[in-house]
Amino acid sequence: MARLDVNRTAEMEVFVRVVDAGGFSAAARALHLTPSAVSKLITRLELRLGARLINRNTRRLQLTAEGAAFYERAVTLLADLEEAERSVARSEVPSGRLRVNANVPFGTLYLLPALPEFLARYPAVTLDVVLTDKVVDLMEERMDVAVRAGPLKSSQLVARKLGDTRMVIVASPEYLARHGTPRGPADLDAHRCIGFCYLRQVEGWPLKAEEGREATVFRPQGHVLASDGETLRHMVLAGTGIARLGTFHVAADLLAGRLVPLLEDFNPGDTDPMHAVYLGQGGHMPARVRAYLDFLVEVVAPRFRRAAALEPARLLQNA
Known part of the structure; x- marks a missing residue:
């Protein structure tokens, strides 16, 4: 050289x-x-x-x-x-290709509906949107911004919090009419509970203790597993079984009566944070990345928080 x-x-x-x-x-x-x-x-x-x-x-x-x-x-x-x-x-004017990743539910319900507004503000930006519930490596996949649910694990990422979502167990009225309504955690064993999994790692459902029993984590053992939350939601809407999803994901379904909250007395109230994450740029951030992060915080996050703030127990009281 x-x-x-x-x-x-x-x-x-x-x-x-x-x-x-x-x-x-x-x-x-x-x-x-x-x-x-x-x-x-x-x-x-x-x-x-x-x-x-x-x-x-x-x-x-x-x-x-x-x-x-x-x-x-x-x-x-x-x-x-x-x-x-x-x-x-x-390039201080937002322009160029922007690659964005999000889980399927958040992307479908919040990112995609907001795209026309973002592109109207920044017509020189070209968007690549990748929706998957798999946690992608931002550097390896050349992603500029990702929206992630749950605690952050990578110290290499810089994060801006969008809000928190509470988890809720739900089923369709049709399913409950056919199979009955569970009254306590022990009743779940008699129901078809749909689990979320990726790479066959089934997520458990934390539940508060029934009287005289210890708190438990229920692990779905049903006939069906789903690899992303939106697929799981559609299964529940179709009457396939019972599932545990974020309130941000099913708020509209709960308000419309398409889904019913279950076992709220045993819900521990645990929440999952939602963050927009990006790789540190060594003090420099492309204008298109900054513009999109600001847009997420200004426009998308309030819509997410309104849905996530839904209290299913109040729906039951008003039913």
């Missing part, structure tokens, strides 16, 4: 100025340098290149063949450099 020379661009610029100005003195005046300083920079450039660029034994500046070829390349390179600098400066 060639040795780093921080003066390389300066020498090239001085050389182009000398050629454009038609002489050392005119270039020196334009650059606010002395003629001797300009001459030294050209000499140093020639020594580094190992070729004479300018014939100095004439009254009129005359380029050598090597000098003429170098001048053409130098003009192009300096123009490209200037354009690159302008491009970075323009």
Whole structure:
């Protein structure tokens, strides 16, 4: 690898100025340098290149063949450099490709409906949206922003909290009409409970203790497992069984009576935080990333929090 020379661009610029100005003195005046300083920079450039660029034994500046070829390349390179600098400066206006990841429920209910508003604000941004309940590696998958539920594990990520969601056990009225309503945690064993799993790791349902018993974690052993929350929700709506989901996910279904909250007396009230996460940028964050994070906090988070604040127990009292 060639040795780093921080003066390389300066020498090239001085050389182009000398050629454009038609002489050392005119270039020196334009650059606010002395003629001797300009001459030294050209000499140093020639020594580094190992070729004479300018014939100095004439009254009129005359380029050598090597000098003429170098001048053409130098003009192009300096123009490209200037354009690159302008491009970075323009990037303070949100633009370019933005890759966003979220779990399927949050993405379907909150991110996707808000996309038209974001794109109207920032028409120069191009969005790639990837919805999966799998936790993706932001660096490996080249993601700019991800929305994640639950406690954060990676210390490499910077997070902005969007809110918290409470968990609730739900079933459809049709399912309950056919199979009855569980009155306590022990009754769940007689029901088809749908579990959420990824890579076959089934999540448990924490439950407060029934009278005379210890608190428990119920693990669904039903005939059906789902790999993402939205699939699980549709199964419950279809009357397949009972599931445990976030209130943000089923708030509209509960309010409309499509789903019914169960075992609220035994709900420990545990919540899951929701964060927007991104990789630290070493003090610099692209404008498109900052704009999207601000949009999530300003527009999407309030909608999420309103749904997550639903209290299923009050629905039961008003039924």
